[in-house]
Amino acid sequence: MVNHQQAFDEIRAIIGDRLSQKDADRDQHGQSETWHRAPPPDAVAWPETTEEVSRILAICNRHRCPVIGWGTGTSLEGHSLATHGGLVLDMLRMDRILDIRPEDMLAVVQPGLTREALNTDLRATGLFFPIDPGANASLGGMAATRASGTMAVRYGTMRDAVLAMEVVLADGTIIRTGTRAAKSSAGYDLNALIVGSEGTLGIITELTLRLHGQPEDVAAAVCAFPTLEDAVNCVAMTMQIGIPMARIEFMDPIAMRAVNLHSGTDYPEKPHLMIEFNGSPEGVRANAEAFGDIAGECGGEGFQWAASPEDRRKLWEARHASYWATLKLRPGATGVVTDVCVPMSELPGAVSAAARDMADAGILGDIVGHVGDGNFHTLLLIEPGNEQELARAKEVANAMARRAIAVGGTVSGEHGIGIGKRALMEEQHGEAWAVMGAIKATLDPNNILNPGKLVPDRN
Template sequence: MLSDPALADLSALFGARFSTARAVLDHHAQSESLVSAPPPWAVVFPETTQEVSALAALSDRHGFPLIGWGAGTSLEGHALAPQGGVTVDFTRMDRVLAVHPEDMVAVVQPGLTRIALNDALRATGLFFPVDPGANASLGGMASTRASGTATVRYGTMRDNVLGLEVVLAGGEVIRTGTMARKSAAGYDLTGLIVGSEGTLGLITELTLRLHGQPEAVSSAACAFPSVSAAVDCVIATIQMGLPMARIELLDEATVAAVNAFSHLALPPAPQLLLEFHGSPASVAEQAERFGELAAGFGAQGFQWAEKQEDRNRLWAARHQAYRAILASRPGATAVVTDVCVPISALAQALAETAADIAASPLPGPILGHVGDGNFHAILMVKRGDAAEAAVAKDLARRMAERALRLGGTITGEHGIGFGKTGLMPAEHGAGWQAMGRIKQALDPKGLMNPGKMVP
């Protein structure tokens, strides 16, 4: 717990923005998945980089851990406090600091959410494309190297963060990267911090790559006779170089859940949800080419969503699929899997995963960003049922091992937190220990989000 001198220093620094109230602590112990931890010892709400720097100096002096908090939407316990400490809630650092339309760059604070950024960009003709579904904070998205539905065209946070301002352990403030699109000047510290899950420092500013809003957008849902037929169509689409903006898979169980939860009327069959970006002529051509390709895999027709309100409804339903699946088993929580494999191995990975789940006593609908080989099984577990939780965790472990066997990774976008640390040696071998040495060099006292990701 915090010492009396630490409590006094934190109260002096943050005043009313320092809290040990039970309701505040409990809010910062919430998780959207089965991963759980006790509440932190205290929560602070900084408003400036200088305050975060002073906080890190206090952490170093008094020896308490710091855990960053954005919107609280992570799934592997990244923002929880399994070893106690002070949660740093960035929701008050939520401003757009600058937009440079000619350079297609925005500079923002970490608590700003992706939807708020795109709302601010509407008049510029630009947008930020990384879309993990949840209205996550941009600092949190960078910390977990998030991606989402548009990754197949626009890339992940790794591809769209140009630079950062970071407070290191002890309070030192560094800047990484520039507004330039490339650099060969030394180690890629931006790439190191993106995806480090707050274990190396706290992000206080981001310089982001923006993209032009497409002139024309068209979305559709397309039913297939089987998951394997839909996946074979995806593989053929990617291999022929058709520039999809989004291509998402929903298996039949997910379709049923989404229809019930979001009041859609998708046919009761596996679906691909699609989106095409470009000029009106290129969008029409892409849709026509995909239609010809899909017909060869038994596609059962398209439900087009060309009006913006129809597109918004379709993609809102996709983004709410996790909640829709949970609602299909009232009182359930879930182990959320997140493997990613080479596109050539996607059909095998999905087929083996589906068979493994079918042989278990648990429901586990499958969905995913199949355009980049990333898919999720939502393994639903009755709250408090230790036996079901054990079955789900064993299924998730086998999924991860399968992904590695097929040349993939244990997580495509959700990250490690403390939910998946036990799987890291199998993916990285001695490289995991090297990550630990980097952590030791930058955070020798182990105060930055301890117990997460690294040895």
């Protein structure tokens, strides 16, 4: 491992004790939510301004020291692990709201601000930020991984939510991407290039985000189905007919068992859909009735409506807790977590095939998903250190990904690539993967920004 001490000494001269080489700080930034592991970084820095980020990157670029951006550490594919050592740049001290413009329906924020903190500040404006990946992630991290979540079926993903950014490139150059205007045809879309680049092209230091009006009325419900296929067919029919859904989430029987044990609920251990409608009272009522008719045709039963804010909160807390709840089904286990996204017409077959693969491999786990846009997830429980189980779980995950590619889908709808899915990139993109590598080489010729992730290795 290369010794980067000179770079760290120069950075410490700028930010003082906001650079740490203590074991506790390094270990805290060497963790992953899932099974992915790597040695801790060599140092951690907490910048507070864009100028500090620029100066730090210029130093690291000169000394060829890797730099890995860090938000709240909730990514699932090992995005923030320091696989090549170096410096983790923890952005959580850059957490201010810089401007809220209700008349333009936008907010300007620093990257360390979390989505929940932003929405707390927005309550009095009648606006909200809808991208909800479950975890209370940092907005910079959500942009870097092109996050989405339960409300993507109506409001889109971070690709749609980020209007503009301030970004520091590998050599310390500060650029701005995008504008505050609703649209632009002025040159290459650098905004779209940075969103989803997983910290391999630059460090985000400011975001301009699109906001939405808080809906006049909201209704949510949970509904059970006899079989997995019935539930997923209901989703496909609902989207094909065009009923406007705010959320439509799938949970399989294992997920429902886990939620019951974790949250004290008593849902039947059957496939379920969790749904939400937003809009005017009349529109919500009409859409709910239309969905109820489709669900009935598909064998849906036991509708439980959650009209009050408290009941809706409990419903979606149960959905968001499913990851931690499922881990408890096998105490001491870790998770191989994966997601794919397929065209809606292919969704029933893809979900059914994933369930068969899990059963055939003898892997305990669940299937959940934001199935309104064809995106679903599996959590495969394995014993830490059990290489045979890990190999079987990887086979299931890879089979899901390759099946998605075969029907015109993608190996990840929202988790991103990191180190977990990098081996699948060439299969999905072909020669275009090399083009991604060429872009990386142009913007980061010394390969200091999150090396070993997303793009091909340098020759």
